[in-house]
Amino acid sequence: MTSLHGWRPLALDGALAAVVAAMLSVIVLVTPQAGVLDLAAVLVGSLTLVAWRRAPLVPLLAGTACMLVFSVHAQPGPPAAFPVMVAVFSSVWAGHRLLAAMASLVFLGATLTADLATVTGQSPKDIVQGTILLLGWFLASGVAATVTRHRQAYLEQAEQRAAEAERTREEVARRRAGEERLRIARELHDSLTHSISVIKVQAGVAVHLARKRGEEVPGSLLAIQEASGDAMRELRATLEVLRDPGAPGDPDDAGDSDDTGPLDSRLDRLDDLVDRARSTGLTATVTVSGERHELPPEVDRAAYRIVQEALTNVSRHSGGAAAAVRIDFGGDELVVQVDDDGRACVDAPPVPGVGLLGMRERVTALGGRLRAEPRPEGGFTVRAELPLGEPT
Incomplete structure (x- = not known):
């Protein structure tokens, strides 16, 4: 595409030069006093217009000299001035106003002198009026070039202002997003940290008292204690990311100052995750x-x-259902599937909640596929196919 855009102006300039050369060649052929020198001057002066965009001084100097030779010798009239007017336009457009003015005055002055010295069929008054008319065309060419130059500069400035405004909008959006992250972090800290801390402390006290009395600690109480500790670590890791989004790592990997070791939210902790679900009374297989x-x-x-959210949904919504977790390691993708035999049915599918939406967002971000729907035989299935390569 860039190559096409680069060749298009050159082709247009070449076409302009060819048309002017053809037009002036015809004038040379029908002018009795014109000769081979005039034809050569016309061809060279016209072909220099190919460079009017890239090297405007070339047609201004060389083209004006050639057309001046043709105009003084053959006296063809106004057509000889056309290549010079194009050269004047290009030179003024490029910022060479003084040279353009000098070339115009030299061409018009020499042409006027030659016409007055060899008056044939026109009166001196008509010759002067014709020169004044050409002078007006030259001035119009210079004015048009000046207007074009200023318009181009205005458009460039407008583009720069638009780019600057876009950068400003992006900076404002980033600042507002940062302020919103801080607000969310404060709300989470004030609303959840205290409550989870109370749950963790109370569960720990209950476990301590039960062991002190020699009683068997209920599995559900141990599950509450462990889950509250994990929740506190995850919450603090999330708050750290919200407050410092540029920090390395992920909330899943962040450590905690009160608990030993990082919260490793990876499949090598799948057995711990399933055991915790079983401690709540859920029957689960892996x-x-x-x-x-x-x-x-x-x-x-x-x-x-995905496994964590699926097991949570089974515990909350499936009324004592059993869950089967299947992990399939493939060469190109990882398949995660969690099936349950709960109350969900095809005729009355459950309304997707935030958990299923989060699953879908995770899978989509990795370029994978997610299927979460009731099973024909009853119950619900969650199947995620996660590509192991880079997301597309």
């Missing part, structure tokens, strides 16, 4: 097929989060 290998971090996290 099947891993294919040759297990290292996954891209974003695929690993997305797979973990």
Whole structure:
């Protein structure tokens, strides 16, 4: 495309030069006093117009000299001035106003002198009037070039202002987004951190008292204690990212000052995730097929989060249903599927919530496919196909 745009002006300039050369060649042929020298001058002066955009001084100097030779010798009249007017336009447009004015005065003065010295069929008054008319055309050419130059400068300035305004809008948008992130971080900290801390502390106290009395600690209480600790780590990691979006890492990988070790939201913690779901009373099985290998971090996290959200939905909405988790390691993609035998049916599908929307966003960002729908035999299925290459 760039090559076409580069050749198009050159082709137009070549066509202009060819048309002018052909027109003036005809005038040379029908002018009795014109000869071979005049034809050569016309051809050279016309062909210099090919360079009027890229080298405007070439047609101004060389073209004016050639057309001056033709005009003084053959006296063809106004047509000989056309290439000079084009050269004057290009020179003024390029900023060479003084040279353009001098070339115009030299051409008009020499032509006027030659015509007055060899008056044949015209009166001196008519010759002067014709020269004044040509002078008006030269002035119009210079004015048109000046207007074109200023208009081009105005358009360039307008483009620069538009680009600057766009940069300003982007900066304002980034600043507002940063302010909104800080506001969300404050709201999350004020509303959730305290509540989760209370849950964690109370669960820890209950576990401590039960063990102190020699009683068996209920599994659900241990699950609450562990889940509250994980929730606190994730919340603090999320708050760190919201407050400093340029910081390296991911909320899933961030550590915590109160708990040992990072929260590793990856498939190597899948057994812990399923055990925690079982501690709440959910019957869950895990099947891993294919040759297990290292996954891209974003695929690993997305797979973990999809299983986590699916098991959470089964516990909340399926009324004691059993869940089957299947992980299939393939060469090009990772398949994550969670099926349950709960109450969902094809005739009355559940309304998608924020969790399913988050799943879909994760999968779409990785260029994968997600299917979340009731199964024909009853229950619900979530199937995510995650490509292992770069997202498209």
